[in-house]
Amino acid sequence: MELTRRDALAALAASGVAVGTAAVLDDDLADAFDGDASDASGGPSDSAPEERMATLLAIADVVYPSRLSGVEEFVRTYALGRVEDRESYREGMVQALSTLDDYARTWHDAEFRELDPETRESVLDQMGADTADPDPEGGDSARVRYYLVNELLYALYSSPTGGKLVGIENPQGHPGGTGSYQRGPRR
């Protein structure tokens, strides 16, 4: 099944972002997905916006099902829209990305995005992001779960395409109208 830019825009609209703004459609990451948070820790974790996006895409590679296509455009559009005008949320995401890279460097001497797919999954597993209770104010694994893993899962499974993967065209969080609840399953 293919994710589209339209899915991303629908997910953005449902999350309260005014879609169609320049920031969403503009691929200039430096404006929309930059972060001051990494400056605080300084040094090697101060990665550029494009690298942060690459890390997010590397996480999507792990947490999204393999049968999906169009993930890169979906994640780019969604993530950029999500952080637009939401300073504290953007900070939270940037910090969580930086935390994840810290773990990757400690264990594998490389940034998360540079690891092979299996090692990426093992880093997320070993830091406990799979079993952590998501918490924006919590510890490392709780924040990675909240701002990165669940951010991506929320975007996917509240979108029509993500819903259809499971068997629901109008998942919670998506304003898909009042027709589908009346319809029976497709034979």
Added chain:
Amino acid sequence: MTGSGTDRTPSERADVCVVGAGPAGALVAHRLARRGYDVVVLEAGERFDFEDRKERMERAIRPGRGPLSVWEMGGPRDAYSSEGEWFYPLNRARVKGVGGTTLHWQGMVMRLHESDFEAWPIEYGDLRPYYAEAEAALGVAGADDNPYAPPREEPFPMPAFSPSYSDSLFAEACERLGVTMHSVPNARNSEGYDDRSSCVGYGTCKPVCPSGAKYSADHHVEKAEEEGARVIDRAPVQRLEHDDAGERVTAAVYATPEGETHRQEAREFVLAAGGVEIPRLLLLSESPRYPDGLANSSGAVGRYFMDHLFAGVGGTVDRETRQNHVGFITSECHQFYDDPTRGTEGTDGGIPEWSGKGERDGEPRPDSIKLEFLNYAGPSPVEMALSGDQWGDDLLDTLREGYGNSIAMGGLVGQRPRKENRIALDRSTTDDHGNPVPELHWRVDDRTKASLRRANRIQRAILDELGADISWTVGPENTGPAFHHMGTTRMGTNPDESVVNPRLRTHDLRNLSIASSSVFRTGGALNPTLTIAALALKAAGHVEERL
């Protein structure tokens, strides 16, 4: 509007001071402001920005910030004690803010049945015109297809939502058992109504409707303001003051976020702060003249606290059931409301009559039961995805396995009024202004348990007929409250045992009225908000007669 620049000083001249900006307060304020009276509404909570609703929806769906964060409940402002045999999760049960608890309600709006008024000093006929007015105000989508509902003359303001696919599965089983299904009156737009859009299916009605298609009382607060009413948010009322004779309330004393305390004087006062905060405010307003609290010469203030209890049974069937597309229900059954012990006969079997010799011999006769056919049985895929411990293909496999075949029934039963179920003051614990917090004493009695047991039996029979593999039951031992706070300032003609008269005015004070489910003498087993709205409109009319 909610910032520090907001003017929270009292109005110099007010005809009416309303305490609380939920559905009752909003309707009272709107009706009286429209008639040209100067109305001031004091609301303890904040004024929420409609634009933030999608973010609030996200908080509701995504784990991480906790359910109370959706509408900013909790903390010292909302502290309470639950001292009864059963714990009462009070802050899950209410919202403080402009719009009140309708911000997070489900939006089911039935008229109480005629039988529900047996112990009341007013009859269904007395409330009937107010019910019609309330339906028009809230915007109710419904159909006149419920053979057990009380009589009505006017059609519903909007057509009912069509039954769900899941309802059609239930319909086959119910026909075989002789169980009647009918539509549900929803305070939710099935088409555009009163400048609000029709439902677009976000599926998160409770606790937040991002489109505004579900009625919430902030709508009437805005209308009241357009008519000239003044609404002061973040202004919790600390106590009411009365004159020397103890006959009239003279002022509502309220606090502001800036740390100031003000007195709002008015000719008439209307309390509309719900079934917990209203008795608490009256008890906090004790004085040398009224040492047991204001309007409490009967001793009934805070007493007879009632809620509805949830009964449910669910499981899976070997077919797709199409759940969780919307967050509201489209079919109910009131067949066991006026006669909960009755049996039924269908084309192939029926529900057995209650014999009193079920699982518990000699149990009390059950009271009214309302049955619901749920459209949101089982987990929603997005919520499962966010709280699981898998990802990638494994997660998708789990979601596909977990979603699709769930089916469930819900329902409500009521409690009879019992003096020991009550809201008192916990003088050992204070809120952010130093006032004793509400202390809830609440338990579920044997008759209520019998009603729950009866509801479960009917639900199980229907699901068995459907061929469901039943996996859960919520009944007598694990039930929870439906968050309907009733009975704590009961209505009556005798001042020795009731707080307000049939005109919703307190027996003790001539200019103090109460618009709330706190005046209910009994609660039936139906969601109370339409009755709250009807009583608020009635109260507004009586206040106007005195102005």
